[in-house]
Amino acid sequence: MEGAELAGKILSTWLTLVICLILLPSAFGVSLGISEMYMKLLVKTLEWATIRIEKGVSKESVLKNSASVGIIQRDESPMEKGLSGLRGRDFELSDVFYFSKKGLEAIVEDEVTQRFSSEELVSWNLLTRTNVNFHYISLRLTMVWVLGVIVRYCVLLPLSLKNWLSELVHLTCCRICVRALSGTIHYHNKQYRPQKGGICVANHTSPIDVLILTTDGCYAMVGQVHGGLMGIIQRAMVKACPHVWFERSEMKDRHLVTKRLKEHIADKKKLPILIFPEGTCINNTSVMMFKKGSFEIGGTIHPVAIKYNPQFGDAFWNSSKYNMVSYLLRMMTSWAIVCDVWYMPPMTREEGEDAVQFANRVKSAIAVQGGLTELPWDGGLKRAKVKDTFKEEQQKNYSKMIVGNGSL
Amino acid sequence: MRGVRRAPGIAGAGSRGPVSQASLLRLYHRFRALDRNKKGYLSRMDLQQIGALAVNPLGERIIDSFFPDGNLRLDFPGFVRVLAHFRPIDDEDPGIRDPKEPEPLNSRMNKLRFAFQLYDLDRDGKISRHEMLQVLRLMVGVQVTEEQLESIADRTVQEADEDGDGAVSFLEFTKSLEKMDIEQKMSIRILK
Numbered sequence: 001m002e003g004a005e006l007a008g009k010i011l012s013t014w015l016t017l018v019i020c021l022i023l024l025p026s027a028f029g030v031s032l033g034i035s036e037m038y039m040k041l042l043v044k045t046l047e048w049a050t051i052r053i054e055k056g057v058s059k060e061s062v063l064k065n066s067a068s069v070g071i072i073q074r075d076e077s078p079m080e081k082g083l084s085g086l087r088g089r090d091f092e093l094s095d096v097f098y099f100s101k102k103g104l105e106a107i108v109e110d111e112v113t114q115r116f117s118s119e120e121l122v123s124w125n126l127l128t129r130t131n132v133n134f135h136y137i138s139l140r141l142t143m144v145w146v147l148g149v150i151v152r153y154c155v156l157l158p159l160s161l162k163n164w165l166s167e168l169v170h171l172t173c174c175r176i177c178v179r180a181l182s183g184t185i186h187y188h189n190k191q192y193r194p195q196k197g198g199i200c201v202a203n204h205t206s207p208i209d210v211l212i213l214t215t216d217g218c219y220a221m222v223g224q225v226h227g228g229l230m231g232i233i234q235r236a237m238v239k240a241c242p243h244v245w246f247e248r249s250e251m252k253d254r255h256l257v258t259k260r261l262k263e264h265i266a267d268k269k270k271l272p273i274l275i276f277p278e279g280t281c282i283n284n285t286s287v288m289m290f291k292k293g294s295f296e297i298g299g300t301i302h303p304v305a306i307k308y309n310p311q312f313g314d315a316f317w318n319s320s321k322y323n324m325v326s327y328l329l330r331m332m333t334s335w336a337i338v339c340d341v342w343y344m345p346p347m348t349r350e351e352g353e354d355a356v357q358f359a360n361r362v363k364s365a366i367a368v369q370g371g372l373t374e375l376p377w378d379g380g381l382k383r384a385k386v387k388d389t390f391k392e393e394q395q396k397n398y399s400k401m402i403v404g405n406g407s408l
Numbered sequence: 409m410r411g412v413r414r415a416p417g418i419a420g421a422g423s424r425g426p427v428s429q430a431s432l433l434r435l436y437h438r439f440r441a442l443d444r445n446k447k448g449y450l451s452r453m454d455l456q457q458i459g460a461l462a463v464n465p466l467g468e469r470i471i472d473s474f475f476p477d478g479n480l481r482l483d484f485p486g487f488v489r490v491l492a493h494f495r496p497i498d499d500e501d502p503g504i505r506d507p508k509e510p511e512p513l514n515s516r517m518n519k520l521r522f523a524f525q526l527y528d529l530d531r532d533g534k535i536s537r538h539e540m541l542q543v544l545r546l547m548v549g550v551q552v553t554e555e556q557l558e559s560i561a562d563r564t565v566q567e568a569d570e571d572g573d574g575a576v577s578f579l580e581f582t583k584s585l586e587k588m589d590i591e592q593k594m595s596i597r598i599l600k
Binding site: 091092093094095096097098099100101102103104105106107108109110390391392393394395396398399400402403 | 435438442455458459460461462463464465466467469470490491494522523526527543544547548549550551552556560564568576581584585588590593594595596598
């Protein structure tokens with residue numbers, strides 16, 4: 001009996017502690033400075049652990065780590081040099097060598113497939129690594145998360161109250177969730193925060209992006225309806241803020257989507273729309289091609305760059321590898337999530353600029369701000385085959401060489 | 409990695425095999441990464457989804473070289489066998505090689521044979537004018553007219569053809585390229 005009493009006491013003290021230290025400050029947006037101390041401690045521990053790990057690392061993991069950083073010696077010279085050409089030289093039987101070598105180099109290693117595996121790091125999260133799953137579950141964090149879920153549901157559901165109340169609750173819940181994830185977020189340039197009636201555009205790494213952005217303001221979201229756990233959460237969120245949800249098949253009908261979005265932003269009272277134009281989660285080292293759809297709607301675009309600090313936890317969600325629940329669990333149990341959010345000055349489409357150029361301009365701005373590399377590849381390459389326009393470009397270059405100056 | 413060393417073609421010529429141990433490991437991880445559905449083998453689709461390969465004008469021909477004789481599955485030994493053609497020649501010390509053993513896959517002759525097969529669509533050992541036209545068409549797309557392409561193909565076949573049969577055999581092919589530095593053009597160096 002004593003044991004049970006003791007356990008009961010511990011539980012209740014812990015619960016009160018949690019409430020005081022986490023819930024109340026969240027509701028008031030006040031930070032107790034505990035997170036900062038926690039972060040500093042974490043950094044020190046990680047550095048120490050990294051040194052230890054690097055000393056005792058085995059040959060195989062070294063191999064795995066370096067394998068991702070470019071394993072072949074590449075000759076990046078353009079086609080003209082590779083074909084040992086002066087311009088307008090004739091076709092040679094040996095031209096095929098150049099293409100076959102480039103082709104096989106791509107088979108051995110290519111940029112895109114690398115982008116979609118999580119960035120491999122030498123220093124580590126004190127747990128396991130390189131695409132091997134975690135086994136350690138932190139009890140404390142799980143408990144906090146459970147509490148967060150309970151509070152979220154108990155507060156969100158009876159939501160037929162006024163708008164300001166719902167906004168407050170929304171923000172509180174987001175903050176709780178972020179604390180549950182032990183997240184530390186730095187917001188920069190808050191003066192550029194998206195206003196009502198605009199469109200907010202950001203690069204995408206994980207569903208947590210949404211959480212991070214909504215912690216600092218309310219947005220309406222455009223997205224597809226998910227089944228399962230996400231669906232329940234989505235429906236709960238709809239009651240808090242008006243969102244625009246689509247079925248995945250509806251998303252294919254671009255005109256329908258554009259029309260509904262135009263209606264939404266025309267209404268100045270409605271919240272700014274949050275869109276992730278890459279279309280899919282990228283592993284946060286680069287920014288892929290922005291789909292032009294979001295940029296055709298018109299209106300003001302408020303770009304936002306989100307960059308996670310990879311030392312503290314891998315936020316990337318590989319949707320083909322993990323489902324939502326296991327991903328969330330991983331996020332909950334990683335030590336911390338640190339990220340930077342930069343709000344950027346609004347951009348509008350200029351005269352004579354088409355949607356694609358505008359999209360590229362916004363993409364470059366976000367990439368520069370967040371310190372990410374830019375890739376022209378389509379994020380949809382992860383799922384679909386590449387467009388033929390790129391191949392045509394290569395063919396064009398080659399034809400110019402062998403036919404170009406009319407030397408036949 | 410079970411069974412990889414024992415698989416035919418990997419053990420290859422002598423004890424050294426077509427690629428070094430470390431490179432083999434890297435290629436194995438690459439093979440696994442390309443095999444998205446974890447089938448244990450690669451299909452044409454898996455290779456077609458490599459972006460840089462899909463935009464390569466000869467992408468389909470290169471993929472064909474991995475799937476000879478109508479095969480639909482590419483296992484790891486097969487994968488390595490093709491890639492071994494591109495191993496740099498100087499890794500091999502010709503003095504030590506046992507002349508009775510089969511030629512290593514990355515010899516000059518075998519590199520040329522690989523290139524030859526990119527042209528030889530029906531694998532009959534000869535590049536006909538028609539096959540030359542088709543491969544040229546792959547490389548230039550729609551940018552060049554039929555007449556221009558035909559004259560290029562005619563000229564190339566005539567220059568290489570020695571016995572006048574209107575097609576380029578493997579020997580004629582090697583002869584026309586005897587001055588070419590194959591080593592540099594058809595080697596991929598894997599960093600240590």
